[in-house]
Amino acid sequence: MKKRTDRSGKSARAGRAVPFRLKIEELSESGHGLGFYKKRTIRVPKTLPGEEVEVVYRSENPPRARIELKRILHPSPHRQNPPCRYFEDCGGCHLQHLAYPEQLRFKRQIVQRHFLEHPGLRPVTIHPVEGMPNPFYYRNKCQMPFRFQEGQVVYGLYQAGTHQLVALDECLVENRDANQALRVVRDWMRRFRILPYDERSGEGVVRHLLVRKGMFTNQVMVVLVVAREEVPHWQELLRDLKAGVPSLRSFQFNINTGQTNRILGERTLPVWGEACIEEQLGTLKFRIYLDTFFQINSVQTVKILERLQSRLQAPPEAHLLDLYAGVGILSLSLARQVAAVTGVELVPAAVQAARQNALDNGITNARFICGDAAQVAGELLAENRPADICLLNPPRKGVEPAVLEAIGKMRPEQIAYLSCHPRSLARDLSQLVEMGYRCEDVFLYDMFPQTYHVESLAFLRRQ
Incomplete structure (x- = not known):
């Protein structure tokens, strides 16, 4: 039997909206509601477990946008009105519709799920998430593009999964000075009719604004990313x-002349003030x-440092190795x-900053080496300078196999591993347990x- 077609020759079924009801069973790792329909997993953004929805x-539509939420028939008791008026469209936040205590519980469950996938990690105690007294205006770094x-x-x-810009007047997770700097620019x-840079034509001046702030020192750096030197x-x-922005301490131009979506260019021109700002973390x-x-997040970083200082009890003669x-x-x-x-550390600018930070704080027993973590660890072992304590704070992809192998040979007594990615953390911890x-x-x-x-x-402690 042939499909009916319209005058354009397209199937009558093509583009037809098909509504159906769905019960949301759980949240995915990315905070999207998941339900099941005709043996298929359906992903519905901005929904919560227990909710019955019509989609x-x-x-x-593109594959990841074919399911649209039409209405929530039975809302979760943990649903709240998002404080941000842009939440439904903006891709910056994922959980503003979920009450904050439940956000913390959800995040702990993510970590627990990954640890359960590794038998050697199942006995590990995973403590509840330590939240913030005010879970807004916390970011000490902001970067946003300008468009016409x-x-x-x-x-x-940008709207989630697209290159469509959602115009804002305020972002509730960026600090207030960053919000003010964006409005000023x-x-x-x-x-003055200064045009934003257009990626397609390569014309225009202003690409991005980057703002950094010392949350405890109240010092602000503003960097205007421009497509040419003449502004x-x-x-x-x-x-x-x-x-x-009365707390402004540094104003710079970053020159990015390439037809690229990379934010920063290779050259930076100081315009006014200092080349850097300072942040106070503890003492x-x-x-x-x-x-x-x-x-x-400077506030939470202080809590992490306090935990490290209280847990890593080392003899006075100990050697500490920080591999990232x-x-x-x-x-x-x-x-x-x-x-x-x-x-x-692999990044030369970071190494230089670390050395200067040691000097500024009167710390004389620290040296910083620019190089590959696995290679330097091997050299220390060859020099008979093994570490008693090892710190790991790798990027999201986790610790490279060569670094784990070097740690296994060095056999430090204690390891502290700070991670922003539960999956790679669980993978690496499982290997360390096997070692x-x-x-x-x-x-x-x-x-x-x-x-x-x-x-x-x-x-971790060596057995």
């Missing part, structure tokens, strides 16, 4: 920023430069508890409230 299947939409300059974040661009009316912009101060990694040292936040915070610190370590417990921190991300701090 529509649209075959003409509907006849005016706007800034914002937008208004300046509108007043008209920049003096007026500086004046407006000084007036609108130590750290320099923050434009392009060096720094933990995004960054700017030295973890290792310098522990330096006064040990005889010597060796930090290893003769016991994972004692894992502490969880809500480093990224309103999102599905969670920070884990695991402690």
Whole structure:
């Protein structure tokens, strides 16, 4: 039997919206509701377990956007009205519709699921997630693009899974100074008709604004990412920023001339103020430069450092090895508890910042090496300088196999592993357990409230 076609020759069924009801059974790791329909798993964003919903299947949409939520028939008792008016469209946050205590419980469950996949990790104690008193305005780093939409300059974040910009006037997870700086730049661009950069044509001036803030020092850095060195009316912009952001300490231009979606270019021009700002974490101060990694949540970072200092009890002659040292936040915070610190980092700018941070804080027993973690660990072993304590804070992909192998040969007495990715954490901890370590417990921190991300701090001891 032939399908009926319209005058264009398309099937009459093509593009037809098919509604059906669904019960949401659980949340995926990315915070989307999951239900089951005709033996298929259906993913419905912005829904919660226990809810009965009506959805529509649209075959003409891209595969990940074919299910549209039409209405919630029976809402979860844990559902709340999202505080942000952009939440339904913006892809920046994932869980604002879920009450905060339930967000914390969900994140712990994510970690627990991954640990259950590894028999050697099933006995490990996973503590409840430590939340924030105020789970908004917490980010110390902000970067947003500027675009020309509907006849005016706007800034914002992208809709989930698309390149469609959602224009914002305020972001509730960015710090207040960053929000103010964004508005100042937008208004300046509108007043002087400064055009945003257009990726397709390669024309325009302003690409992004990057703002970094010391949350405890109240120092602010503003970096305007531009497509060329000549920025008209920049003096007026500086004046407006000084007036609108009284904590401003550094203003810079980053030049990105490439036709690319990369945020930063290769050259940075100082315009006014210092090259860096400072952040206070406990008793130590750290320099923050434009392009060096720094933990995004200063409040929760202090809690992590306090936990490290209380749990890693080492003899005074101990040697501490930090294999993903960054700017030295973890290792310098522990330096006064040990005889010597060796930090290893692949990024030269971060190594330079770590050395300067040690000098600024009067720490003389720490050295930082620019190099590959596995190679440096092997060299230390060859020099008969094994580590008593090893710190691991790798990127999301986890610890490289060669680094794990080097740790196995070095056999430090204690290991502390800080991770932002539960899956790679569980994989690596399972291998360390097979190498003769016991994972004692894992502490969880809500480093990224309103999102599905969670920070884990695991402690291991050699058996």
